[in-house]
Amino acid sequence: MRLHWLRDQRGSILLFTTVLVVPLMIILAGLAMDLAYYGSVDDELQRSMDAAALAGAGNLGFDSSVFGTARQAAQNYAIANPYRAESAAKQINTSTFTLNAGNASSGNVVLGIWNGTTRTFTPSLDGTFVNAVRCRYTSSVPTFFLRLLGLNSLATGAQATAISAPPATIPPTSCLFPIGVTQCPFQTAGNFGSQGCGQPILYVSNSNTNTAAWINVGGTGSPSATNSRAAVTAAANGTSCSGSTLLAGNNVGANNGAITNVISGTGNYPGLANCNHGNGTCSGGYFIDKFNSPTTYTVHDSSGHVAYSGHGWEVTVAVISTNCPPGAVNQDHQILTWSRMVITQVISHGVCAVTNHYPGNAWDSLCSSGLSGSVDGLFGYYECAQFDSPPSPIPAPRAALATRLRLVQ
Numbered sequence: 001m002r003l004h005w006l007r008d009q010r011g012s013i014l015l016f017t018t019v020l021v022v023p024l025m026i027i028l029a030g031l032a033m034d035l036a037y038y039g040s041v042d043d044e045l046q047r048s049m050d051a052a053a054l055a056g057a058g059n060l061g062f063d064s065s066v067f068g069t070a071r072q073a074a075q076n077y078a079i080a081n082p083y084r085a086e087s088a089a090k091q092i093n094t095s096t097f098t099l100n101a102g103n104a105s106s107g108n109v110v111l112g113i114w115n116g117t118t119r120t121f122t123p124s125l126d127g128t129f130v131n132a133v134r135c136r137y138t139s140s141v142p143t144f145f146l147r148l149l150g151l152n153s154l155a156t157g158a159q160a161t162a163i164s165a166p167p168a169t170i171p172p173t174s175c176l177f178p179i180g181v182t183q184c185p186f187q188t189a190g191n192f193g194s195q196g197c198g199q200p201i202l203y204v205s206n207s208n209t210n211t212a213a214w215i216n217v218g219g220t221g222s223p224s225a226t227n228s229r230a231a232v233t234a235a236a237n238g239t240s241c242s243g244s245t246l247l248a249g250n251n252v253g254a255n256n257g258a259i260t261n262v263i264s265g266t267g268n269y270p271g272l273a274n275c276n277h278g279n280g281t282c283s284g285g286y287f288i289d290k291f292n293s294p295t296t297y298t299v300h301d302s303s304g305h306v307a308y309s310g311h312g313w314e315v316t317v318a319v320i321s322t323n324c325p326p327g328a329v330n331q332d333h334q335i336l337t338w339s340r341m342v343i344t345q346v347i348s349h350g351v352c353a354v355t356n357h358y359p360g361n362a363w364d365s366l367c368s369s370g371l372s373g374s375v376d377g378l379f380g381y382y383e384c385a386q387f388d389s390p391p392s393p394i395p396a397p398r399a400a401l402a403t404r405l406r407l408v409q
Contacts, residue, residue: 041141044083045158048092049135050407052078053162056109056133057405060164062194062384062398063302064127067111071099074109074135086142097137110134113191114163114408116393121161121409128193128302131398132408134161161409165391166337167402168248170316172388175234175241177315178223178262179203180215180254183336184324185382186397192336194398197384198299198307200362201341204377205258206328212378213329214262215318216253217246220332223255228262229269235315236286248392250335252318256328263376264348273346273353277373282353287313287346291354297342299381308381310358313343319399337392339399340383347377 056074059066078097085091100107105123112123114132124130138157170176185196203212216223217231234241246252265271265285275282282288290313299308317340320333345363346353350371357364363379384399391402 041084041139042156042158044081045137045139045156046160048078048081048083049137049158049160050162051081052097052109052135053133053160054405054407056111056135057162057164060111060130060133061401062128062197063304064125064130065304067125067127067130068099068101070111070133071101071109074133075099078108078135078137083139085139090139092137108136110136113395114161114165115395116163116165116408117395119409126193128188128195128398129191131165132161132163134159134409136160159409160407162405162407163391163393164401164405165393166248166396166398167387167389167400168337168392169389170246170338170387173238174316175238176217176231176246177235177317177341178215178217178228178231179212179315179341179378180252180318180320180329180333180335181212181339181341181382182322182324182326182329183319183397183399184211184322184326186319186399187324192395192397194302194384196302196382196397196399198301198305199382201380201382202362202377203379204347204366205375206256208328209325210256210329211326212317213254213256214259215255215320215333219246219253220251221253223253223259225260225262228259229266232262232272232286233269236290246318246335248335248337248396249394251332252320252335253332254320254329256330258374258376263346263378271348272378273348273351275348275351275353277349277351280351282348282351285346285348285353287343288353290343291356297383299342299383302384308342308344308358310344310356311354312380314383315341315343317341319397337396337399338387338389339397340385341380342383343378343380345377345379347371347375349373350375 052074055077056070059070059073097108100109111130136159141154185199263272265274271285272287273285291311301307318335319337350373352367387400390404
């Protein structure tokens with residue numbers, strides 16, 4: 001008798017498939033559950049750190065007095081964005097996410113310098129050089145299936161860096177005044193900070209000690225009288241100006257000498273100050289009108305002290321890369337960022353346009369020295385302020401800060 005049933009293997013594949021696939025499906029389902037939970041926690045932690053870094057950077061200013069506020073904002077926003085922690089002990093709170101007042105590089109909130117060119121972050125405590133906030137948090141995620149293999153938890157964490165940097169553009173409603181100011185007051189040992197806030201700015205025609213010069217608001221090449229007068233008029237009236245198309249990183253032409261009739265005026269263009277060297281009087285001009293308005297400007301230095309308080313004309317200017325000390329500023333120069341400048345005195349045909357005896361100023365001695373009729377000049381102060389524009393990713397003087405924050409890492 002032949003046992004055919006012993007050779008009948010129909011159904012074996014189904015049996016083996018059932019035996020192998022079902023456990024495999026269980027294994028894959030367990031892995032999927034562990035990894036899904038891990039991914040969810042990882043995403044939530046990243047969201048929390050992004051919010052914390054942006055909040056911290058949004059509270060950075062021009063000096064170290066804001067460090068405490070920046071740290072507190074970072075902690076508040078981290079706590080306000082919790083994640084699915086397995087226990088309260090691992091949740092983000094004031095005990096697990098500390099303010100890190102000592103600014104240890106391994107702390108939860110680290111203040112420092114972000115270099116967009118090299119994409120590196122360096123911890124710092126110098127109030128004139130901090131431009132970024134880095135927030136980080138580490139935790140662990142419990143496993144379910146993987147613990148059967150001896151793996152009880154998976155390490156997780158998140159890190160985010162946000163910058164509060166100088167603006168890459170001027171505000172969209174601003175008209176660029178055709179003066180470029182040097183970066184030198186903001187630079188120390190190759191680093192850019194905010195220590196130039198409130199420092200004086202001077203331009204005297206053909207002087208070798210200027211910290212400013214006329215620039216071509218249209219780009220490279222020596223600025224023309226016609227274009228400079230149009231730019232001054234736009235800045236004075238705030239009309240016929242849709243904002244400059246220049247960006248940080250662009251080059252502009254500069255002129256250290258006098259540009260005919262830009263200060264003194266000609267025809268229907270009133271100039272900044274139309275003064276007569278013969279009798280020492282001035283008949284009007286944009287600067288004189290602005291100075292005689294009731295508006296008072298108070299300019300602070302990087303430590304918060306008053307550098308100037310009085311009348312003047314607030315304008316938007318380009319901060320340009322020059323030698324330090326700058327000397328005669330001519331030819332093309334790169335725009336590093338932008339700043340506010342309060343013009344406080346103008347010299348036209350050797351005559352000071354207004355009476356402004358502010359203590360410690362840089363112009364009063366010139367006003368009483370009997371200048372030649374060929375001398376023109378412009379004086380003012382860097383007024384560090386917030387700009388409604390995106391931040392520049394490259395290192396630049398903190399002569400202004402962009403209000404639109406940016407995550408960089």
